[in-house]
Amino acid sequence: xxxxxxxISLPIMFGFVPLGIAFGLLFQDLGYPWYFASLMxxxxxxxxxxxxxxxxxxxxxxxxxxxxSTFFLNSRHMFYGLSFLESFGNxxxxxxxxxxxxxxxxxxxxxxxxxxERFVKERYYLYITLFAQFYWVLGCTIGAILADVxxxxxxxxxxxxxxxxxxxxxxxxxxxxxxxxxIVGFISSIIALVFFxxxxxxxxxxxxxxxxxxxxxxKGSQS
Amino acid sequence: MNELDYLIIVIIVMALSTYFTRLIPFVLFSxxxxxxxxxxxxxxxxxxxxxxxxxxxxxxxxxxxxxxxYTLIALAITIGFQVYKRNALLSIVAGxxxxxxxxxx
Numbered sequence: 001x002x003x004x005x006x007x008i009s010l011p012i013m014f015g016f017v018p019l020g021i022a023f024g025l026l027f028q029d030l031g032y033p034w035y036f037a038s039l040m041x042x043x044x045x046x047x048x049x050x051x052x053x054x055x056x057x058x059x060x061x062x063x064x065x066x067x068x069s070t071f072f073l074n075s076r077h078m079f080y081g082l083s084f085l086e087s088f089g090n091x092x093x094x095x096x097x098x099x100x101x102x103x104x105x106x107x108x109x110x111x112x113x114x115x116x117e118r119f120v121k122e123r124y125y126l127y128i129t130l131f132a133q134f135y136w137v138l139g140c141t142i143g144a145i146l147a148d149v150x151x152x153x154x155x156x157x158x159x160x161x162x163x164x165x166x167x168x169x170x171x172x173x174x175x176x177x178x179x180x181x182x183i184v185g186f187i188s189s190i191i192a193l194v195f196f197x198x199x200x201x202x203x204x205x206x207x208x209x210x211x212x213x214x215x216x217x218x219k220g221s222q223s
Numbered sequence: 224m225n226e227l228d229y230l231i232i233v234i235i236v237m238a239l240s241t242y243f244t245r246l247i248p249f250v251l252f253s254x255x256x257x258x259x260x261x262x263x264x265x266x267x268x269x270x271x272x273x274x275x276x277x278x279x280x281x282x283x284x285x286x287x288x289x290x291x292x293y294t295l296i297a298l299a300i301t302i303g304f305q306v307y308k309r310n311a312l313l314s315i316v317a318g319x320x321x322x323x324x325x326x327x328x
Contacts, residue, residue, distance in 0.1 A: 185274030
């Protein structure tokens with residue numbers, strides 16, 4: 001099971017390690033000890049929010065503003081949990097960790113893969129989530145330690161995240177085979193891009209969910 | 224408050240704030256008792272979110288430069304591999320390698 005989880009989580013590695021390195025490099029500019037970059041990867045574990053934190057820290061922003069900004073930046077994750085209400089199992093430490101580990105990438109992967117029947121779903125999820133966070137912490141740490149000596153040119157590696165989402169989009173199509181959610185998602189993205197470009201992700205997700213709920217209710221009242 | 228205290232407080236606040244966003248749905252809705260509409264939302268969300276994430280990742284492309292062209296090539300490689308080989312890792316590595324090649328030359 002561990003081996004299978006490693007294999008299936010490798011696409012996340014290609015996204016997280018370079019992104020984590022980029023974070024570590026930027027974080028080092030602030031002048032704190034390197035292990036705080038790892039610490040952030042371990043206890044905050046949120047890509048975009050950690051990059052935002054670099055700006056907060058250098059500006060010396062107040063704690064309340066930071067709490068609010070982090071909350072709004074990550075509030076799309078509220079909608080991610082809806083897909084796992086049942087499959088994360090009963091309340092225990094494992095479930096608390098699975099919830100903690102729900103980044104865009106793990107959400108995307110866990111909703112797309114099919115867990116082999118011989119494995120316990122929650123444990124399989126746990127391994128994938130653990131490995132994903134490990135890749136992220138590894139990247140943050142490498143970036144922070146090697147800030148001065150890194151010579152490998154990682155330009156363009158950020159495309160791995162795009163490629164991961166494209167691959168998972170194709171896999172979603174193979175699973176779902178209904179055009180509607182894809183069209184709703186696309187139109188919502190465009191609307192959010194035009195009107196709310198600074199909060200595009202969150203608004204697009206809210207518009208798309210509101211739209212399908214609305215469509216469902218209309219359909220329900222007709223039949 | 225010295226520099227390091229500030230950093231540690233910021234890290235803790237961000238950790239709690241992030242965890243809170245991820246925890247909310249699990250606290251609000253208990254499994255087994257969800258309505259059919261919530262089930263429908265839960266099922267439709269992954270394809271919608273995936274579509275949104277892809278658009279989000281591609282939104283900053285400069286369409287007046289070569290970036291558009293090589294991004295399209297890298298996307299075509301990724302999609303091509305995924306459709307014909309169904310191997311996620313291979314598709315991602317091939318697409319990213321192509322993209323890095325174009326960015327760095």
